[in-house]
Amino acid sequence: MTLGVLWGALVVAALFAGAGWLALVLAPAAALAAAQTARTWRRADAPPIEGMAALGAAALVLGAAGGFVGLVVAAAVGTAAAAALDRTVAARHKAGQLRRPRSLARTLLIAGVVGLGAAAPVLLRARSSHGAVVTLALCTYALVYDASAFVIGSDAGHAWEGPLAGLASIGAVTVAVAAVLVPPFKGVSPWALGVVAAVTTPLGPWLVPQLVGDVHPRVPALRRLDSLLVLGPVWALLALALVG
Numbered sequence: 001m002t003l004g005v006l007w008g009a010l011v012v013a014a015l016f017a018g019a020g021w022l023a024l025v026l027a028p029a030a031a032l033a034a035a036q037t038a039r040t041w042r043r044a045d046a047p048p049i050e051g052m053a054a055l056g057a058a059a060l061v062l063g064a065a066g067g068f069v070g071l072v073v074a075a076a077v078g079t080a081a082a083a084a085l086d087r088t089v090a091a092r093h094k095a096g097q098l099r100r101p102r103s104l105a106r107t108l109l110i111a112g113v114v115g116l117g118a119a120a121p122v123l124l125r126a127r128s129s130h131g132a133v134v135t136l137a138l139c140t141y142a143l144v145y146d147a148s149a150f151v152i153g154s155d156a157g158h159a160w161e162g163p164l165a166g167l168a169s170i171g172a173v174t175v176a177v178a179a180v181l182v183p184p185f186k187g188v189s190p191w192a193l194g195v196v197a198a199v200t201t202p203l204g205p206w207l208v209p210q211l212v213g214d215v216h217p218r219v220p221a222l223r224r225l226d227s228l229l230v231l232g233p234v235w236a237l238l239a240l241a242l243v244g
Contacts, residue, residue, distance in 0.1 A: 007224060008143045011121075011146065013133045016023075019126035022135070023065040029231055030118035031058035033221035037110050041103075041213035048106035049089065052082045056111030064119035067126050071119060082107055113211060117204070120232030129244045130184035137177050137185070138235055140228040141238070144169040149205075155162040163202050170198050189242040196235055204229035 012027040034057035038050040056078040063074025086104040093101045125135040145166035153162020172195025177185050185193070204226040212219060 001150075003015065004147060008139075008147075011139055011143070012136065015121065015139060016124055016132050019065045019122055021075050022125050023062050023122045026118045026122060027061040029225060030114050031055065033057065033118075033225050034110050034114045036217075036221050037212055038107070038115065038119070040217040040219065041106060043165060044103075044106075044138040044213055046101045046103040047213075048110055049082070049085060049102050049104075052085055052108040053107050053114075054080060056108070057167070059113035060111070060119045061122055062171065064122040065126055067123065071123060071128075072194060075095030078111065079108065085116065092211055107216060110211065113207070113229055114222065114225065117229035117232045120228060120236040122238040123208045124239060127240060128184075132170070133181055133184055134239050134243055137173070137193070138232065138239065140173055141170055141201060141235070142231060144173055145227050163205075167198055167201040170194065173197075184243045192204055192242065193239060197231060198233050200231040201227050 010025055011022070014022040031054040035054040037049050038053040041047040042182040059074040059078045060071060063072075066073075082104060085106070086102060089098065089102045092098045093170040099227045121135050122210040123139055124138060125131045148169040149162035152165035153159075156162055171194070174190060174197070177194070178190035181190070205223075207229050208219070208222060208226050212222075
């Protein structure tokens, strides 16, 4: 609980400070989350390259501070670096210096999913004409969902009670956005974005078991970002289209 509150306070303070500061907060979290996720595949026949997954995720977040151009450049450079490293690793495996090959696809998948989820608030802060307010709405959706799902779900008798509490909190935030944050939100935009948040936020925690290699993984950094994995990219793009 204390760690969650401190994390939320740090993210909110950074987003008001600017896109660069927000990137500096989220990039290490994304790198740690990607590294922990890659580590869960250590027993696989072809595990990902842990360090490359971490660097790729962090690069996407830092690149997003430069807008769409920075994000695309970071993705291109990261992909090229991962491919080059993969060729080196494959050569070492062929020479008998490595017992198992490494999976470039898994490396890029982990870096991309984690990195884009964490990069979305940074991109929104950098590109939106109402950067701080719109990014605050996005981060609030993720934070209140996490808090509600944890508080209610930790002692609940059914698995659906936590996510349901999170959805109720998203509804409350949507009403507050529509009533108070006008502008930049106006007309149908807060309600449309609220519906998107309600649909996409629970998909992030659901995606985590599909992304990790262990049945019971220890990935606390990934769990800190999981609500943003789907919500972040989808909501940020829609907000840029509707709000500006």
